[in-house]
Amino acid sequence: MDLSLIIMQLFSGIALGAVLVITALGLTIVFGMLGVVNFAHGALFMIGAYAGLYLASLTGSFWWGLLLAPVLVGAFGMLIEFVLVRRLYGRSIDDPLLLTFGLSYILVEGVRIVFGSDGIPFPTPSQLIGVVDLGVGFFPKYRLFVIALVAVVLLLLWLMLEKTRVGLIVRAGARDPQIMRVLGVDIGKVWLAIFGLGVGLAALGGVLAGPMRSVNPEMGTLVLAEAFVVTVIGGLGSIVGAVVAGLMVGICISMVALFAPEMATIVMFALMAAVLLVRPQGLFGLKGRA
Amino acid sequence: MSTALLQAEGIGRRFGGFTALEGISVSFAAGELTSIIGPNGAGKSTFFNILSGTLSPSLGTLRFKGRELNGLPQHRFVHQGISRSYQITNIFPDLSVHENVRVAAQAMHVSYDIWRRRADLVELSERADAALTAVGLIGKRGELAKFLAHGQQRALEIAIALVSEPELLLLDEPTAGMGPEETKDMVALLERLAEKRTVLLVEHKMKMVLGLSQRVLVLHHGRLLADGKPEDIRANAEVRRVYLGQSEGYG
Amino acid sequence: MTVQSTGEAPSLSQSRRLFAVLSDHRVLVSLVALALLPWLLPSKALAVNVLIYGVVVMGYNLLFGYTGLLSFGHAAFFGTGAYLTGIAISRWGLPWFAAVPLAIVASTVLAALIGTISTRTRGIYFSMVTLALAQLVYYLALQASSFTGGENGLRGFTVDRINLLGWQVNFLDPVNKYYVLMAFAALALWVQSRILNSPFGAVIEAIRENEQRARACGYDVERCKLIVFMLSGAISAIGGSMSALHLSIVPLDSLHYQTSGMIVMMVLLGGARSFFGPFIGAATFLILEDVVSLWTPHWQIVVGAIFVVFVLFLPKGIWGTLLDLLPFARERR
Numbered sequence: 001m002d003l004s005l006i007i008m009q010l011f012s013g014i015a016l017g018a019v020l021v022i023t024a025l026g027l028t029i030v031f032g033m034l035g036v037v038n039f040a041h042g043a044l045f046m047i048g049a050y051a052g053l054y055l056a057s058l059t060g061s062f063w064w065g066l067l068l069a070p071v072l073v074g075a076f077g078m079l080i081e082f083v084l085v086r087r088l089y090g091r092s093i094d095d096p097l098l099l100t101f102g103l104s105y106i107l108v109e110g111v112r113i114v115f116g117s118d119g120i121p122f123p124t125p126s127q128l129i130g131v132v133d134l135g136v137g138f139f140p141k142y143r144l145f146v147i148a149l150v151a152v153v154l155l156l157l158w159l160m161l162e163k164t165r166v167g168l169i170v171r172a173g174a175r176d177p178q179i180m181r182v183l184g185v186d187i188g189k190v191w192l193a194i195f196g197l198g199v200g201l202a203a204l205g206g207v208l209a210g211p212m213r214s215v216n217p218e219m220g221t222l223v224l225a226e227a228f229v230v231t232v233i234g235g236l237g238s239i240v241g242a243v244v245a246g247l248m249v250g251i252c253i254s255m256v257a258l259f260a261p262e263m264a265t266i267v268m269f270a271l272m273a274a275v276l277l278v279r280p281q282g283l284f285g286l287k288g289r290a
Numbered sequence: 291m292s293t294a295l296l297q298a299e300g301i302g303r304r305f306g307g308f309t310a311l312e313g314i315s316v317s318f319a320a321g322e323l324t325s326i327i328g329p330n331g332a333g334k335s336t337f338f339n340i341l342s343g344t345l346s347p348s349l350g351t352l353r354f355k356g357r358e359l360n361g362l363p364q365h366r367f368v369h370q371g372i373s374r375s376y377q378i379t380n381i382f383p384d385l386s387v388h389e390n391v392r393v394a395a396q397a398m399h400v401s402y403d404i405w406r407r408r409a410d411l412v413e414l415s416e417r418a419d420a421a422l423t424a425v426g427l428i429g430k431r432g433e434l435a436k437f438l439a440h441g442q443q444r445a446l447e448i449a450i451a452l453v454s455e456p457e458l459l460l461l462d463e464p465t466a467g468m469g470p471e472e473t474k475d476m477v478a479l480l481e482r483l484a485e486k487r488t489v490l491l492v493e494h495k496m497k498m499v500l501g502l503s504q505r506v507l508v509l510h511h512g513r514l515l516a517d518g519k520p521e522d523i524r525a526n527a528e529v530r531r532v533y534l535g536q537s538e539g540y541g
Numbered sequence: 542m543t544v545q546s547t548g549e550a551p552s553l554s555q556s557r558r559l560f561a562v563l564s565d566h567r568v569l570v571s572l573v574a575l576a577l578l579p580w581l582l583p584s585k586a587l588a589v590n591v592l593i594y595g596v597v598v599m600g601y602n603l604l605f606g607y608t609g610l611l612s613f614g615h616a617a618f619f620g621t622g623a624y625l626t627g628i629a630i631s632r633w634g635l636p637w638f639a640a641v642p643l644a645i646v647a648s649t650v651l652a653a654l655i656g657t658i659s660t661r662t663r664g665i666y667f668s669m670v671t672l673a674l675a676q677l678v679y680y681l682a683l684q685a686s687s688f689t690g691g692e693n694g695l696r697g698f699t700v701d702r703i704n705l706l707g708w709q710v711n712f713l714d715p716v717n718k719y720y721v722l723m724a725f726a727a728l729a730l731w732v733q734s735r736i737l738n739s740p741f742g743a744v745i746e747a748i749r750e751n752e753q754r755a756r757a758c759g760y761d762v763e764r765c766k767l768i769v770f771m772l773s774g775a776i777s778a779i780g781g782s783m784s785a786l787h788l789s790i791v792p793l794d795s796l797h798y799q800t801s802g803m804i805v806m807m808v809l810l811g812g813a814r815s816f817f818g819p820f821i822g823a824a825t826f827l828i829l830e831d832v833v834s835l836w837t838p839h840w841q842i843v844v845g846a847i848f849v850v851f852v853l854f855l856p857k858g859i860w861g862t863l864l865d866l867l868p869f870a871r872e873r874r
Contacts, residue, residue: 037665039613087853093664094611098809099852101613101802105845113839221798225676228669236666262684269677273658276670280661342757368759380757382750393747396740397759402768404741411740454759 004136009258010251011134015143017250018150019209023223024230024242025157026201032237033173033194036085036096041202042224043104046217048073048203049210050111053122062125070204077199078192085195086188104220111217122210146208153204154243161239170194222265229272235285245283295320295355295488296341296372296458302349303336310336311512314350320457323484325491325499328509329532334492335377335462337509341490342374342460343367354458368397373456375447377463377492383436387427390435390446391418395453421453425479441472445479458488465495477502496533500524508532560867567816568730575723575820582824583831585715590827592722593783595820596729598807600776603733605805606813607742608769609749610660611668614675615804617655618774620796621648622781624682624695627791631698632688638704641725641782645775651678652774653767660766663752672798679796695791703786712786722783729779734816736772745769777804806848812858821860 027041038044048069055072056065080103088095124142131138161167169190172179181187205223213219230249234241249268257264275283294317303311311333318324328334339345340352343364352359354370362370382390395414400406408414422428425445430438435446444464451459464480465473477498483489493499499506500520508516508529516526523529563570575595579588601615625644629635635643655678659670682689689695703710703721710717736742744765747755756762785791794800803826811822829847833840855862 031665037669084849084853091856094668095852095856097611097665097668098805099849101805102845102848102852105802105848106842109839109842109845113842222676225673225798228673232662232666232669232673236669265680266677266684269673269680272670272673273677276658276661280666344757363761365756365759365761368757374757376754376757380751380754382747382754384750385746389743393743393755394758396743397755400740401744401760401765402741404736404739404768404772406740407738408740408743409738450754450758 006255006258008134008137008139009254011139011147012143013251013254014247015146015212015250016254017247018147019205019212020226020230020250021243021246022150022153022201022208023205024227024234024246025239026198026205027227028231028234028237028239028242029170029201030195030198031231032239033170034085034089034191035093036100036195037236038195038198039097039101039224040080040104040107041100041198041227042220042222043107044073044077044199044202044220045206045209045223045227046215046220047076047107047111048206049122049215049219050115050120050206051203052207052210053120053215062123066204066207069207070200073203073206074196074200077202078196080199081192081195086191104224108217108220115217117217119214119216122215124211142211146212149208157239166190166193226268229268232282233272233275235282237286238282238284241282241284294318294353296490297353298341298350299353300350301337301340301347301352303333303340303345304348309512311340311347314509314514316507316514316517318458318488318490320488322504323480323489323491323502324505324507325493325503326507326509327493327496327499328515331511332509333512334509336512338374338460338462338490338492342372344374368454368456371457372460373451373454373458374460375444375451375462375464377466379440379443379447381435381443381447381450383434385435386431387422387433387435387438387446388415388418388431391421391449391453394418394450395421398454418449418453421449424452424482425449426475441468441475444468444472444476448479448483452483456487458490459483460490462492463494464491465493465498473498564816568727568734571730571817571820572723572727575726576720578824579716579719582828585719587827587831589715589719589722589787591820591824592719592726593780593787594804594807594823594827595780596726596783597777597780598804598811598819598823599729599733600773600778600780601804602808602813602815602819603736603745603776604769604773605808606815606818607737607749608745608766610766610770611805612659612671612770612773613668613798613801613805614655614659614671614673614678615774615777616796616798616800617675617678618648618652618777619781619784619800619804620682620791621651621678622778623785623791623795624689624781626782626785627695627698628688630700630785631695636704637700637786641779641786644782644785645778648778648781649771649775652771656767656770656774660763660770672801675796675801676798679793679798682796683793689793690791692793694793695785699789700786718787722787725779725783729776733776737816741765741768806844808858809851809856810848810858812861812864815858815860815864818858818860822858825859 023045027038031037051069051073052065055068056062084099085096088099128142128145130141132141132144161171169185173190230245231242233249234245249271252267252271253264256267297317299315301311301314314337326334326337336345340347343359343362354372359370392414395417399414419428419431422431425448427442427445427449430442435443438446448461448464465476468476480489480502500523503520506518506520506523507514508523510532515532516523516529575592578591579585582588597619604610604612622644625647626640629640629643630637655671655674659667659674662670683691700712703712710721712718712721744760748762748765752762784795807822807826808819809822810825811820812818826844829844830840833843851858857865
């Protein structure tokens, strides 16, 4: 097989993985901080895609959609935390999971009511239509943009976590929630912000994925399973784990798609099973958490 | 003296870069009540967790009745004859007091039988009642464990550990969180238990330990600092130094 | 909570005794209720669905309610039970009494595989891993279309009569169909009740209550979890077989995450950790679906909202909450 084809497919995998990384990061940050796995994460990804599409057609610019959708959906996530999830802290760890699962039902059906059940095409922004010559072959501009944007977002997240006071609180809190009380931090506000951030990242993933996948109310189901696979492989609560596992899964999927397209969706689950057999806590997970 | 019941040789344990325990070699003769004391962070709990199979040692070997225990999963320890209680009350909250102990008794005999009726296993039920009588909880047998008072829950946990008829009973701070009255009851119970079996305690309350035990081990910074009869420990200058200014240790 | 018999009103102790008798004969009580069901519900089709999903959810309850393991992938066993029954009848020409046990065994083997991986993880991980592995089964069935019919589901078999020891029962008649399928449900109820009353039934409850203590008591917790996972999968597979016989098709959605989620919803609505809860939950869900879809095609939004209200305010479900309200039923499930 042609080497340049493999390299191109590798780039595709990175682009696919980049969206997975952003989506799984939202899930893993919320878990690390709140101990909650958001089962509505996939549905909120889908809402993000619809919101991006709607805002883009409203303003006439993809860029407004890309900017506003994560912010607005993130704010909606904060509302969810404040009104619903907050009531369940201190109850069984299953309860927030069940609640957000019920919520995903409502969100998916809500989108069906507003936008209908059929898929909608998400047009690629005009500036990013076409291909670039990478030397080894031609690669879609939009995918290159996705990779670059995710890299920038990761850098910003890293700077926020490492260099700011908020980041300090988040890192300390993820390791030991008790420390928050000692530091005199209003834990409720931090939870609110982190939940909003997690949902905002899901929505960003949704907007970015829009032009690469078709947008439909059911798209969140596969995304939820993908995000779970990535976080389980990387280790729940581990940010490095989400990045490494996300890229790994993305590359794996597109490589397999090259040789055996019918196995592409299946391979990530097999990868997860293999990792679990060797390291039940995931590649970068802490042992006690698994 | 016959061979030791439990023998620890060069036990060490590291957590990442931190050495919690180093070079502990002791043996415990059958029939003794031994206490392990030491300031916070001395490695008592780590040592205790190793003896009960909850943790595996990074170094050293553990022998029970001459048989090596290294690598044995925790659930097999009870079947060897080593049973434990926990520092923080560890019971089955939503089961009845009787069922708490009955299910523990059952572990020694039948785990995977999905067809017989457990109501037919009368002997297990009787054994559970006997253990409840021994700790003074028989009057509460029908209540849900979560509704018991703190001291009663501690006693229930001892009944759970006791019902497997262990040769070695490991008790992690059995009087933790108890008031003076409850502590007195517990001490009386411990004395009765020690009449018939080997007991190993981890304790914080120095006075109580010195009055109760036949032998005391003092751990400090993960090492064995002293080992002897209570009166020797009381007279030991190094132990005094370690405990000086740690008045709460004398409880 | 010390309720000694001393200061009690006689009527209360009488109802307590009656209740004790009823729960000692819970299989019989369930069967009487199920036998009346077709005549109480507006349609026979609805009654058959309650019967089928009641069995599926009951098997699931063994895992979630009694052992405390929240699986989000139980559709894998329901679906495999249905597919294997259909494939055995349509492709291999087996009679129903060979096809059904075969399907149950196959589902149990699948549960052993998924259980081996998922029971190595704990807490939230378990829910995520079961969801992912069940989706793996779904995509495998989608790809293996020559075997499963792929996206269109498994078609091309009809069960129009059932041979009961030489007696040909017309299976197209809804009443006959219901009572034949009820025999499967009776089997499932009996097995479930035996398991719950067995020594192993005590072990899984101990694991739910306190995994660490159960291990310290001498139980091999991981192995027990795997066994209960397999038992749960096997009982849910009975429901899958019933569904295949009933519909004469197996939709691909039987394996989908939506179906797993529906099973979770049903058990929570009815009341996890109770014997009657699963059937009550299945009936509630299906009746809601029936009623709400009369005035809106978007019934899922209503069901989702009701579910959220249950999680927030009635986590014990309808039956569990009812038991808490009745003084004579307290502490007896």
